[in-house]
Amino acid sequence: MAAPPGEELARLAALHGVGTSYQPSPDRTVTASAAAVTRALAALGVDAGTPEAVRGALVTREAELRERLLPPTVVCWSGSGSGSGIESGGGGGGESRAEALAVLPEGSRLLVETEQGESRDAVEGLPPGVHQLTVTAPDGRTGRAHLVVAPARLPRPTGTPMPTGRSYGLLVQLYSLLSRRSWGMGDLGDLGELAAWAGRALGAGFVQVNPLHAAVPGAPTDPSPYRPSSRRFPDPVHLRVEDVPEYAYVDDREGVAALLERAARLRQAVLEKGELIDRDAVWAVKREALEAVVRVPLGPGRRAAYCDFLAEQGQALEDHATWCALAEVHGSQWRQWPSGLRDPRSAETTRARGELMDRVDFHSRLAWLTDTQLTAAQRTAREAGMDIGIVHDLAVGVHPEGADAWAQQEYFAAGMSIGAPPDAFTARGQDWGLPPWRPDRLADSGYAPYRRLLRGLFRYAGALRIDHVMGLFRLWWVPQGQPPTEGTYVRYDAEAMLAVLVLEASRAGAVVIGEDLGTVEPGVRESLRERGVLGTSVLWFERDWDGDGRPLPPDRWRADCLATVTTHDLPSTAARLTGEHVELRDRLGLLTRPVEEERADATNDTAEWLGLLTRLGLLAGSAGGSDRSSEEAEVQAVHRFLLGTPARMIGVWLPDGVGDRRPQNLPGTWNQYPNWRLPIADAEGRPVTLEQLAASPRLRALIDVLRERGSP
Structure with missing residues (x-):
């Protein structure tokens, strides 16, 4: 021991x-x-x-x-009912709060340099932002700190024309949403079409997608959107190539036609032949097309817009594009590059950047093009009447060999990986293979990389979902080479992390949703709610865990949440209702108990929920078996149940609308199951296109429930 x-x-x-x-x-x-x-x-x-x-x-x-006179970063909540928020503090014991100023030696002098370049002798009435605070004590000692001034809380979602006054929306993994125009996987053109249709025809308030962060190229590329190369920049594999203005002016029309034929074959392989989504093959075709597109000279207006983007993104984009260019030459594992290139600030890297300037510009251009299409998708969603629009997903970390880990080495804890300790669900704990940020370096910088990350995402997000939001408070650090059981928690300054989050979200007018499922330490949900950050409530997990363990009645659910029936990491609703999720795990050898016990528990769990739905008058005459009409009625009933909760946002897993049986991701598997590579499919496993989704009577009937036009 x-x-x-x-x-x-x-x-x-x-x-x-x-x-x-x-x-x-x-x-x-x-x-x-x-x-x-x-x-x-x-x-x-x-x-x-x-x-x-x-x-x-x-x-x-x-x-x-x-x-020391001051901690590295000090937080001041404005509009909290106590002037600047300095005198009263906020409870809890985090040393970064503005009450740190209250313990300064008497007679200390404060000087604030605001973001606008203004100097002040006091902190009263400071505008929201990250300012520089200097304190001089009577004995001549001087201390400096970053002062984060943030609104006391984010505003609540305003709600759509939905009769209940709340927002409902669709949840989808973008790659799985293929249209008749996709090049083998869903893209940003498809996202815009989905948002326009859902907003105009269905009255939806948002569309939530998986992380669209840049992936680490490989052979094959890791398909998980939660192990990205960079969280700061999106992946150009999501581009709709035909929507790039310069595409129309490519001279080699025969070459373009050949690429379109290859794209069509990729699309047909998935939609008509039942093959898996092949991200690498899609990128190979798109990259060849984009190589031709970027050779087309930009017009004066487009050139000016691109230059503005380069100037705005600055060093972060240059680093990202440099990593991409170096990875083309030396492979994507930067720790195996020539030693001089492992340091983004070395003379060797500067020289290599100059030699590869054409490739650096290519990857910078792709980042700009992707940013413009993401912005267009959000604009389309708002023009379609959505009050929120696109909800983007922020992964909890980055790949250790990716662009962010290379460019921001000083901010990552060497030799560590984040994960989860052993608990009731995973007896051996979890190691996610993602390096953690160093809390001390974040605080010393005034949370600069975190601020840049959030600001970049909020450029085109109506809301942001934060995966494993508990990581703002603490993360389980696992030493490399050790099992997850040999880890320990490392705490972050949650007050500062929340203040920066609220500051950047409020500047963008965006909603924030925290994924707070699983083991959550006391006080976390309360702190998030205090600052206006919504939680996540999934129907099957909402039970009276402090009482008899039965399903939680709708009036006892929390209001400040996004309520859903399922997620990308869980069985689809149809699979859970029919018990097919147990059979799948049995076939893959993932069960830890006899299959009969697992079936019995799953059946009892479902029966308890169906019984509650029946007692509430939300489900009438359900057979509870495999009959399709009964299944559809039950799927509608669990969503009707969500309407009875006070949840401010209600999400519908889009595959549930057509009876899809397959989970997009099956935790605990790698090559045993095609995680992150499945298209949306119907109950028989036939792929369903975006056009077919829009015409699906089953999906329409489910949406009618949420618009309160359905009937039990």
């Missing part, structure tokens, strides 16, 4: 936000190993390898905290 941390190591860990224990359940506490704590401290630049090193680091840290 691993040794627990000693008293001095535990004190040192606490001073750096490193946990020494965790609670997988309210009645059980597990102590982290001394090795896990020591490795986490080492990733933060703290030597705790020997007792002497621990004592020395402890003395150094205590002296540092005792002598």
